[in-house]
Structure formats: structure tokens, C-alpha cells
Amino acid sequence: MRQEVLLGIVFALGVGTIAGLVFLSSGEQTRVSETQAYSVPGKPGMTIPVAEQLSGELTPALLLVVYDAFGKTQEDEIYDTLAGVTHGDALEYLYLERVGAMAGGGLDEADQTIHEINLLDSTVSRHGAELVIDATWQxxxxxxxxxxxxxxxxxxxxxxxxSPVEGAWRITDFTLRDVNRDTAGETFEISQEDHQ
Structure with missing residues (x-):
């Protein structure tokens, strides 16, 4: 009986040790590399230090894809486009914002065109591989x-x-602080040729 208990303890310790080693090695594989370049839409890949330095280019590149997703009308297209540049809470928040606008009588046709995104101001701080960006853009x-x-x-x-997620830079958290529509622009007539 004593030998069976001893063998059981040794077996349990062995399984626990193996499981621990597997867990630790899998954690190593998911670590983010400082020297790896992560993809950015329409731009060369950026390492973590380069992305921190060039956050003024990274931020508009990601936001442009978000607005492209907002111009789509099919839910799966909206989600798939957003998933290319967002992840986690940000993906959920932005997807629900767009789908909610459609359900609430917002844009239900692909009748918007983004011409330009201008980053007016931004500050960035780095926490490991994550960049926290306070941004204002037009x-x-x-x-x-x-x-x-x-x-x-x-x-x-x-x-x-x-943050870098699955080989690409993605927005992982998004908190909208302010929207200013003072420069919402002017209305002008279009011809039938332009509208086709």
C-alpha cells in the first residue's frame, strides 16, 4: 500500500513537472519580439521601438482601415475589415458602434468616402510591447x-x-473622448453622372 501511494505521488509530480514545462515553453512562443517587424496597413512593417518612434504614421494607417470598415454595409465585411486592425475589446466596441449606427437608421448604403485622415496631436507611452496613444485626428x-x-x-x-497581435499592429483598446463636428463642412449639389 505504501509503495502504491509513493508511486502515485511520484507520478503526480512527474505529470505536474511536464505540464509546467509545456506551459512555460508555450509562453515563450507567444512572447513578442523587440526585433520582429509587425505589419502595418499600407506601410513597411515596424518593430516595437520603430512603432513607438513612428506612432504618428502608425495611428492614421490603422484608423484608415477602421473608417474603411465603417464604409461597408454587410456585417461580415465590417467585422472582417475591423479584425485586420483591431483586437479584443476594441474590435467588439468598434463593430458594435458601426452595426448600432446601421440599426439606428444611420448610414445603410456605401455612400461615404474618406479622403484624408490628419493626425493633429498625439502622445505615446510604451508599456512593454503595448503603445498607449492619446490622439486627436481629423x-x-x-x-x-x-x-x-x-x-x-x-x-x-x-x-x-x-499592440502587436498575430504578426500585425492592432488597436486593442479604444476609448473615444470627444467628437467635434464644428467643421462638418458644406453641402453641394452633384450631377447624376457624379452619383452613378
Whole structure:
């Protein structure tokens, strides 16, 4: 009996040790590398130090894809496009914002075009591989309604967390602080040729 108990303890310790080693080695594989370049939409890949240094280029590149997703009308297209540049809480928040706008009678047609995103101000701090960015940007675009277009120049302020996830830089947290529509723009008529 004593020998069986002793063998059971040795067996349990062996299994626990093996499980611990497997867990530790898998944690090593998911670590983020300082020297690996992570992809950025429309730009060369960036390592963590380069992304911190060039956050003024990284932020608009990610936001441009978010606005591209917001221009889509099919839920799966919206989600898939957002998933390319967001992850976790940010993906859920931004997806629900867009789908909620559609359900609430917001844009239900692909009638918006983003012409430019200007980063007006940003500060960045780094916590390990995560960049915490306090950003203010202006989106310049047109939104069409029937026979006319509105030129918009809305200004947004948000806190963003950006991290390398699955080989790419992604927004992992997004907290919108302010939207300023004072420069929402003007309305102008469009011809039938322009609207086709």
C-alpha cells in the first residue's frame, strides 16, 4: 500500500513537472519580439521601438482601415475589415458602434468616402510591447444623400492601445473622448453622372 501511494505521488509530480514545462515553453512562443517587424496597413512593417518612434504614421494607417470598415454595409465585411486592425475589446466596441449606427437608421448604403485622415496631436507611452496613444485626428470625407454631398471634417480625440497581435499592429483598446463636428463642412449639389 505504501509503495502504491509513493508511486502515485511520484507520478503526480512527474505529470505536474511536464505540464509546467509545456506551459512555460508555450509562453515563450507567444512572447513578442523587440526585433520582429509587425505589419502595418499600407506601410513597411515596424518593430516595437520603430512603432513607438513612428506612432504618428502608425495611428492614421490603422484608423484608415477602421473608417474603411465603417464604409461597408454587410456585417461580415465590417467585422472582417475591423479584425485586420483591431483586437479584443476594441474590435467588439468598434463593430458594435458601426452595426448600432446601421440599426439606428444611420448610414445603410456605401455612400461615404474618406479622403484624408490628419493626425493633429498625439502622445505615446510604451508599456512593454503595448503603445498607449492619446490622439486627436481629423477625418475629411464626403457623405452622400440622394442628390447632394456633405463635405465633412470632423475631429476626434481618443485613447488607443496598440499592440502587436498575430504578426500585425492592432488597436486593442479604444476609448473615444470627444467628437467635434464644428467643421462638418458644406453641402453641394452633384450631377447624376457624379452619383452613378
Amino acid at each position: 477625418v475629411i470625407g464626403t457623405v452622400g444623400h440622394a442628390e447632394h454631398l456633405h463635405v465633412r471634417g470632423n475631429t476626434y480625440s481618443a485613447d488607443l492601445s496598440v
